[in-house]
Amino acid sequence: MSGPAGGAVADGRSQPQPVAVELPGAVAYFSDRRGGVSEGPFATLNLGLNTADDPARVRENRRLLLAAIGAGDRTLRWLQQEHGADVWCWQRGAAPTERADAPRADGHLTASSRDALLVTTADCLPVALAGDGLVAAVHCGWRGLAAGVLAAAVTHFTQPPSAAIGPAIGPCCYQVGPEVAARFRDYEGAVRGDRLDLRAVCEQQLRSLGVRRIAQVAACTACDPQRWFSHRRDGPATGRQGVVVIKRAGGA
Template sequence: MPPLLRARGLEPGARALFTTRRGGVSRGRYESLNLAYTTGDAPEAVAENRRRVAASVGARLERLVEVQQVHGPAVAVVGREHAGSVLRGVDGLLTASPEVWLAVYAADCVPVLMLDPARPAIAAVHAGWRGTADGIVPAALRRMREAFGTVPRSVRVALGPAIGGCCYEVGPAVARTLERAAQAAGAPLAPPSGSALPRRVDLRALIRAQLAACGVPPEHVEAVGGCTRCRPDLFFSYRRDRVTGRMAACIRLCDSARRE
C-alpha cells in the first residue's frame, strides 16, 4: 500500500490525502507512484498506481472527478453526475456531494484541499504561481459561498507538498506579479536587502495570506508535507527534474458529515 499523507485538520468531515512518490510501479524518472497520464509515463503503470491509491483509501476510481489543469483561476462546481469525468479549462473543483472524489495533481505547484464543515462542502484546487497570482484560492472560496453559502471563518484548509521558499527562485517578471498578489492580500513579500523584488517565493505562505485576507482563520490552515524540491526521496519536483511524475491531492466528503 502506498504511504499517504493525511490532512488531519479536515477530519472527520472529509477524507483528505496527499500522495508521495513512494509505493508505485513506475520506473526511471517516474519512480514510482506517478498518478498523471500526461507526463509521458507508461499508461499501464499509471493505471496500476491509481488502483493502488484507490484500494488503500477504499475509493472507487469511477467516482473520481478530475481537471485538465491549465494554470488558470477557473473552478467548477460538480456533483455525482460528473463521476468518472475530466473537466477541461479549470484548475479547481467544488462539491457538496459525498459520492465523488475530487483530485488535482502537482509536482511543485500547491495542491489545496478545503472543507466547509457547516454546509458541508469541499474543494480541491491546483495553485501554481499563475493560479496563485490570479487568485484561484480566493476564487474557489467565493464560489463556495455562492454555491453553498460557505462562510470563510468556518473553512478548514490543507496545503499539500509544494516547492518551498527555500527552493523556489523566480525571475523579475514573476516576482513582480507575485509581489502584486501578496500586496493585494496585505502581506508583501520580503525582498533581500538592496533589492526591490523577492528572488525566492514561498507560494504556500502567499496562499495563507490570501486565505487570511478572505477571512479564513490562520489556525484553520495546515501545511502537510514539506518542500518537493528538497526531498527527491519523497516527492516529484518539476523544477528539479523537469521530466517527472505527479503526486495527487484527493478529497471526499464523509457521509456522516451530511446534515440530511
C-alpha cells in the same frame, strides 16, 4: 487521524502512504512517490496523465491510491489543469471522465460523498478546502494564485471553509525572475531576493478570504528526490503527486 496502514504488501511492493489531514466532514490525502507501479523518473506513484509515463500505469497508481485510503468505490474526479483561475462544480452522479473530456480548470468542488477530488502537482501547491457539506481541491502555482483561483473556489462556500495546504517547492529552492517576484511583493515575507515563497502567498490569500483554520504539510518538493516529484528539479521527465479530497459519508 493518522495515515492508512503503510508498509510492504504481499508481493514486496510498498503501498501508497499518503499523509491524511482531517477537515470538517472531510479528509485530504496528500500523496508522495511511494507505493505505485511506475518506473524510472516516474517511480513510483505517478498520478499525472499529462506526463510521458504509460497511462495504464498512471491509472493503476490512481486505483492503488484510492484503495489505500478506503475510497475504491468512489468516482475519481480530475481536471486538465491549466494554471488558470477556473473552477468546476461536479453535478451529483456525473459520468466518470475520460482523458479528453476532463474539465479544463484548476479547482473543483463537490457536495457528494461518492466523489474523490484529485489535483496533481510537481512543485505547485495542492490545496484542500472543506466546510458547509462541500469539499474542494485546488491546484495553485504562481499563475493560478496571481489569477485568483483560491478566491474562485472559496466563493462557492457560504462560510469560509477550513483549508489544508500540501507539499510544494519552498523558498529554499524556488528561484523566480523579477517579473514574477514583482507580482507578489505586497505579500509579507513572500519575496526574498530572487526566491518566492508560494506557501506564504497562499496562506495570506486564504486568510484574506476569511479562512481561519489552515493545516500545512510543509515539505519542499525539490529538496527531497526520494519522496517527492519536482518539475523544477528534474524537468519534464518527472511524475506528479497530488491531493485526493473526500467528503465523509453523512459528513456535515
